[in-house]
Amino acid sequence: MRKIWDIHGGIHPAENKHQSLLNPIENAGIPAQLILPLAQHIGAPASPIVNVGDRVLKGQMIAEAKGFVSAPVHAPTSGTIAAIESRVIPHPSGMTASCIVIDTDGKDEWITHQGVKDYTQLSKLELVDRIRQAGIAGMGGAGFPAAVKLSTRDDKPIETLILNGTECEPYITADDILMRERAAEIIAGAEILRHIIKPNKETLIGVEDNKPEGIAALKKAAEGTGIEIVVFPTKYPSGGEKQLIQILTGKEVPAGGLPSDVGIVCQNIGTATAIYRAIQFGEPLISRITTITGEACERPQNYEVLLGTPVQYLLNKSGFNKENCIRLIMGGPMMGYTLQDTAVPIVKTSNCVLAPTVAELPPPPPAQACIRCGMCAEACPVSLLPQQMYWFARAQEHEKLENHQLFDCIECGACSFVCPSNIPLVQYYRASKAEIRQAQQDKIKSERSKERFEARTARLEQEEAEKEAKRAARMEAAKAKAAAAANAAETSKTDIIQAAIERSKAKQAESADPAQAAIARAQAKRDGGAEEESPQEKTERLQKLLAGAEKRLVAAKEKLALAQEQQSDNADAFATAVSKTEEKLASIKQELAAHEATLAPAKTPAPSTDSTDPAQAAIARALAKRAGAGADESTEDKTTRLQNAIATTEKRLVAAQQKLTLAQEQNDANVGAFATGVEKTQAKLDAAKKELADHQATLGANDTAEQVASDDPVQAAIERAKAAREAQANMSEADKIKQNIESLENRIAKSKEKLEAARAAGDDKADILADSLAKLEEKLAAAQQQLS
Amino acid sequence: MGFLKVSSPHAHGPMSTARVMRLVLLATIPGLFSLTWFFGFGTLVNVLWASITALAFEALALKLRKRPIAFYLNDYSALVTAFLLGIALPPGSPFWLIMIGTGFAILICKQLYGGMGYNPFNPAMAAYVMLLISFPVQMTTWFAPQGSFAGDLLGPIDALRYCFGFGRDTVDAITMATPLDVLKQNNSLLIEDMWQESAQFGQFSGIGWEWANIGFLLGGIYLLYRRVFTWHAPLSMLASLTLLSALFYDGGSSASGGSPLFHLLSGGTMLGAFFIVTDPVTSAVSNRGRLIYGALIGVLIYIIRVWGNYPDAVAFSVLLMNFAAPFIDHYTQPRTYGHKLKDQQGGKS
Numbered sequence A: 001m002r003k004i005w006d007i008h009g010g011i012h013p014a015e016n017k018h019q020s021l022l023n024p025i026e027n028a029g030i031p032a033q034l035i036l037p038l039a040q041h042i043g044a045p046a047s048p049i050v051n052v053g054d055r056v057l058k059g060q061m062i063a064e065a066k067g068f069v070s071a072p073v074h075a076p077t078s079g080t081i082a083a084i085e086s087r088v089i090p091h092p093s094g095m096t097a098s099c100i101v102i103d104t105d106g107k108d109e110w111i112t113h114q115g116v117k118d119y120t121q122l123s124k125l126e127l128v129d130r131i132r133q134a135g136i137a138g139m140g141g142a143g144f145p146a147a148v149k150l151s152t153r154d155d156k157p158i159e160t161l162i163l164n165g166t167e168c169e170p171y172i173t174a175d176d177i178l179m180r181e182r183a184a185e186i187i188a189g190a191e192i193l194r195h196i197i198k199p200n201k202e203t204l205i206g207v208e209d210n211k212p213e214g215i216a217a218l219k220k221a222a223e224g225t226g227i228e229i230v231v232f233p234t235k236y237p238s239g240g241e242k243q244l245i246q247i248l249t250g251k252e253v254p255a256g257g258l259p260s261d262v263g264i265v266c267q268n269i270g271t272a273t274a275i276y277r278a279i280q281f282g283e284p285l286i287s288r289i290t291t292i293t294g295e296a297c298e299r300p301q302n303y304e305v306l307l308g309t310p311v312q313y314l315l316n317k318s319g320f321n322k323e324n325c326i327r328l329i330m331g332g333p334m335m336g337y338t339l340q341d342t343a344v345p346i347v348k349t350s351n352c353v354l355a356p357t358v359a360e361l362p363p364p365p366p367a368q369a370c371i372r373c374g375m376c377a378e379a380c381p382v383s384l385l386p387q388q389m390y391w392f393a394r395a396q397e398h399e400k401l402e403n404h405q406l407f408d409c410i411e412c413g414a415c416s417f418v419c420p421s422n423i424p425l426v427q428y429y430r431a432s433k434a435e436i437r438q439a440q441q442d443k444i445k446s447e448r449s450k451e452r453f454e455a456r457t458a459r460l461e462q463e464e465a466e467k468e469a470k471r472a473a474r475m476e477a478a479k480a481k482a483a484a485a486a487n488a489a490e491t492s493k494t495d496i497i498q499a500a501i502e503r504s505k506a507k508q509a510e511s512a513d514p515a516q517a518a519i520a521r522a523q524a525k526r527d528g529g530a531e532e533e534s535p536q537e538k539t540e541r542l543q544k545l546l547a548g549a550e551k552r553l554v555a556a557k558e559k560l561a562l563a564q565e566q567q568s569d570n571a572d573a574f575a576t577a578v579s580k581t582e583e584k585l586a587s588i589k590q591e592l593a594a595h596e597a598t599l600a601p602a603k604t605p606a607p608s609t610d611s612t613d614p615a616q617a618a619i620a621r622a623l624a625k626r627a628g629a630g631a632d633e634s635t636e637d638k639t640t641r642l643q644n645a646i647a648t649t650e651k652r653l654v655a656a657q658q659k660l661t662l663a664q665e666q667n668d669a670n671v672g673a674f675a676t677g678v679e680k681t682q683a684k685l686d687a688a689k690k691e692l693a694d695h696q697a698t699l700g701a702n703d704t705a706e707q708v709a710s711d712d713p714v715q716a717a718i719e720r721a722k723a724a725r726e727a728q729a730n731m732s733e734a735d736k737i738k739q740n741i742e743s744l745e746n747r748i749a750k751s752k753e754k755l756e757a758a759r760a761a762g763d764d765k766a767d768i769l770a771d772s773l774a775k776l777e778e779k780l781a782a783a784q785q786q787l788s
Numbered sequence B: 001m002g003f004l005k006v007s008s009p010h011a012h013g014p015m016s017t018a019r020v021m022r023l024v025l026l027a028t029i030p031g032l033f034s035l036t037w038f039f040g041f042g043t044l045v046n047v048l049w050a051s052i053t054a055l056a057f058e059a060l061a062l063k064l065r066k067r068p069i070a071f072y073l074n075d076y077s078a079l080v081t082a083f084l085l086g087i088a089l090p091p092g093s094p095f096w097l098i099m100i101g102t103g104f105a106i107l108i109c110k111q112l113y114g115g116m117g118y119n120p121f122n123p124a125m126a127a128y129v130m131l132l133i134s135f136p137v138q139m140t141t142w143f144a145p146q147g148s149f150a151g152d153l154l155g156p157i158d159a160l161r162y163c164f165g166f167g168r169d170t171v172d173a174i175t176m177a178t179p180l181d182v183l184k185q186n187n188s189l190l191i192e193d194m195w196q197e198s199a200q201f202g203q204f205s206g207i208g209w210e211w212a213n214i215g216f217l218l219g220g221i222y223l224l225y226r227r228v229f230t231w232h233a234p235l236s237m238l239a240s241l242t243l244l245s246a247l248f249y250d251g252g253s254s255a256s257g258g259s260p261l262f263h264l265l266s267g268g269t270m271l272g273a274f275f276i277v278t279d280p281v282t283s284a285v286s287n288r289g290r291l292i293y294g295a296l297i298g299v300l301i302y303i304i305r306v307w308g309n310y311p312d313a314v315a316f317s318v319l320l321m322n323f324a325a326p327f328i329d330h331y332t333q334p335r336t337y338g339h340k341l342k343d344q345q346g347g348k349s
């Protein structure tokens, strides 16, 4: 006999399993309408690929997986798409979510599908992909996409494959009856899984000893396969993944880790049969076995149910008597949640609908004071101190709660079950977990807003400094002008011409060569024209966006607080909304910050040089542009920036994935949100990588000179300038002057335009522009004189 | 549709706080019976009067604190306190003494701290200690047990009259030092001789005391069987007391601290082990913590009994350890699944 380990604590609630085991599995048939939520699994919701009015066939994919942690949805029978809209879904909060509604036609017409003849010929990747395409998500209750769990990494060898047939929750018998009637399918599924995972030690199926018939059937089916059926004493919650792993192997999944960290993969037996059908027959997951039980049902029964079948339809079939029933539970009495609406559909994770009478599960009596009896600590399978956590939860001592490992609580309810004072302990833990998460988010947010504030202060200071510099520069320019005027009065006209020539020469000398000047001009144009305005506009637009998002965030938070106060189950949904809004806000902020960063360096050096010499200014601006704006000019900069972005995104992705796994372990309601987060980060990462790749591609292309011209405006300008220089060298003096005049005229015209625009806008650059215009005109006059 | 919206779990176990308290009350019966058998009806009258006054004080406090009276009285916790105090006090204590005791226990030790579950000290023991310090004479006057003298025990009527003070002098009650007192005072006789000399010694310890202790032991075993508490605290307390008394027994010289059996069956040992040390509210919370908590109480009991100034020491020891319980809790947090104990305590706590 193999060694069986014991878990700490645990309880023995009344099992109440026999009621629903009186009859074999019954096919529930085809209801008139099926409602298929897009999110029946943990992770990102699927996205519809059909339209209203389309006819669909049984097994046809109607919504595809969105990302890695996601699962597609298939039509459970043939019919037409009646609607794609929000419906109430099975969720503790009773919330609505997008569903595809199918009006069934009763023909039950299959789409052509085909199984694999010999799965051993297929690679792991192919098999996992088939499982993914079949939309299989953990059927034991959590609904984690099976393909994700099977995508084990090669550097983490798997020792043990475990199939979970524990079914420790009272009342539920879906797995029990599956073992009794379809043991061969379970074993076949187990063999496929074994082929995929290749555990190097063993494959086990864990079953509690209260299912002797199921065990016998499994043992018979497993003969000669080397798959071992391990039977252990009944105790709740032995069926929790971590608990089962401990019972069968004595190993503990490290906190915050995954079973694969200790060389184990765990799947539910229902999932195994679904995998068998997907591989052997090519059938996607479109039905499951669901227990309908409780004393308010005349005929408790296990049904083979098409996904999307409304609960009401099944209750009707089972002789549901509403009179005696005050609560309707999706799942079992320990971890299930109450339903408000019988129109909700059965989904991939719905193992049970429990309709107890009042006498069976009476409403909870009022809670009394905690007497610190410690029965809860005795019962806790995770070895927590529930009573301490309860005191801390009441006192809102979040730090102490975390030190007492609140987040390791699997919300199994054993502590509440034994508490003699009837304290709804688990409810406190759920609320505290939500509060702590909220607080963490708030902290992140406040840090962000601090950063933002600092950035703003810095920007304002900079603007102030710029204005100051401009004012000083203007004064100097005025002085210089006055001096020039005085000079002009003194010297003769020829002198003036001479001076002009000198100056123009000097300028040419200064700016090294006409090529430089051309660069400067090109840059000046760029700076002065469209670009100058648009960054500001962009800033404004982003700031507006930011304000809007912030407002929305505040509203969402208020709603969340309200929901939490009222202990509403919607709190989860609101929390997700808040976190999403925050995400958006963060991305806008990032964009804004990035934008400002590009803006700032371009701005600073320019104004100080502006007034002294337009040409120099232009060069300076051009250089600044090259140095600062980066994106266009310096390809290396862009590469490093992209690489940096990828690195941070990757980091974020890892963090998000960690969070996700953590949440999954704790069966957390936020899992969906986290999964979406992971998806999004992944998407961002992909986008960044793609950009980098593109960029590198253009980089390669840049090496050839011809391409440069069309690709990069600055380079183009340089090319042009070079060409101009060559042309100029061949020209006569007169031609040169003529050309000079022409270009001066051009510049004056542009300058005027700019000046007008600046004046119209009331810009304080107007003065500077006027200044430079005057200079240009002076130059023109000089040149014209020279020519004549 | 009108379905209930409640969060899981939906099922609840059979245990309730009121049931726990009722079981505790039930478990005192064998001990109470022995006490009555050997010391007369004084203890029963104590318990009765303590119950009445405790309930009255509890109701008063709840009214002042504007809490639903019936709801809280129904948890039986005041009755448990009253029973324990009534049993601990000398049989036939005067009514005012009892009343001061329950008043102190309920009003000061319990309700002032916020009611059941919030009190850091065991109310019955705190009240006992307070009375012992304030009224040492009344608190150390014990009737002689049946069989140690020639007269009759107090009957129910006499006990009532004795308690409420009318015609107290007409009642002919014989008092006697308790065996623990005798042992304490003894410094010349060998244990064996002392046994011979004093009329109040019985088979293992004092007449009556041994049976009262056995009675409470039985009650304790019953409670263990009903899983009202775990074995950790009581057993470790008894174990450490046994160990210490065995260490210092020295075969029974005049300086001997008394045999282990003597200590186990004397004074409030068993009452303490199964009804006081197990008081969940004021003890350590984890099993490991309870082992330490119980063991230290056992050690303190022995130290105070043998080397201290008071003959019995359960109440003092328990109160002292009530102080220490939070520290014990701090250092005995159980190892959570998937965590290493080191990580859990180091740095974080």
Ligand code: SF4
Pocket (backbone or CB within 6 Å): A369, A370, A371, A372, A373, A374, A375, A376, A377, A386, A387, A390, A415, A418, A419, A420, A421, A422, A423, A425
């Ligand atoms: S079981 Fe209930 S009353 Fe007992 S310690 Fe835990 S929370 Fe307190």
Ligand code: SF4
Pocket (backbone or CB within 6 Å): A379, A380, A381, A382, A383, A384, A386, A408, A409, A410, A411, A412, A413, A414, A415, A416, A425, A426
């Ligand atoms: S709900 Fe949490 S604290 Fe309570 S027994 Fe389960 S794991 Fe322990």
